Amino acid sequence: GTIFQFAHIDLLLDRLLALGFKPYIEFGFLPQLLAPGRTPVYQNRCFIGFPSDLEKWESLVYHFTLHCLERYGEENVRQWRFSLFSMTFSLYGFLTPAEYRQLYLRTFQKVKQASSRLCFGGPGAEGSMLLSNQKQLFLDFLHFCRIHRCVPDFISMQIYPHDLDDIQNGFNRIIHQGDRNARFRLSRNFDFMPDAIRAMRTALHEGGLDRLPIVVEEWDATAWQWDMQNDTCYKSSYVI
DSSP: OOOOOOHHHHHHHHHHHHTTOOOEEEEOSBOGGGOSSSOOSBTTTBBOSSOSSHHHHHHHHHHHHHHHHHHHOHHHHTTSEEEESOGGGGGTTSSOHHHHHHHHHHHHHHHHHHOTTSOEEEEEEEHHHHTSTTHHHHHHHHHHHHHTTOOOSSEEEEEOSSOHHHHHHHHHHHHTSOOTTOOOOOOSOTTHHHHHHHHHHHHHHHTTOTTSOEEEEEEOSOSOTTOGGGGSHHHHHHHO
């Protein structure tokens, strides 16, 4: 049988909770033994894709969630947020949109099986996707959730001020071609963030899910981590 060991993450969660934080748990990178391929997403051996053994993935999600409930108590864990990694990875060749929806469904179900009162959201939609011709991918996700009764408790999104084509080209060069000199051009739209949020509200209205709260789980002045402007006054003014 499978043996689960959560000692390391317990140390992290204990510390965060002691400092008064409420964890945001993303079921993100796959354990290497469940990775469908051996190409890491980033240089630190992080793997993304549709698990090679879905039942083992479900078991891992369920037992980890159950462990949190037993260790920290349901009333505490109900204040946390749970989610799956971003659906945007389905645009980068790591899994198909259909595989992502299926993985979201099964992960959602296992968290809710541990406790139906827990807060599970998704799908980490990229703002640039909503402002591009890929918006239908997000609407398809909402439609899938309504049919399969796995509507998220909150909608998560990520906002980096780049056009989707630039993100895809730069990301694919970095990951699939090993080009560490790839760049992400900034969008010429100075209102990128408010426009992305408005596009999300419009999409939710079209999908009949206006009531869902929106959580911007990731955002920055650029998606490019090696940008020299990250350590300048420009970044601080952007954050403010």
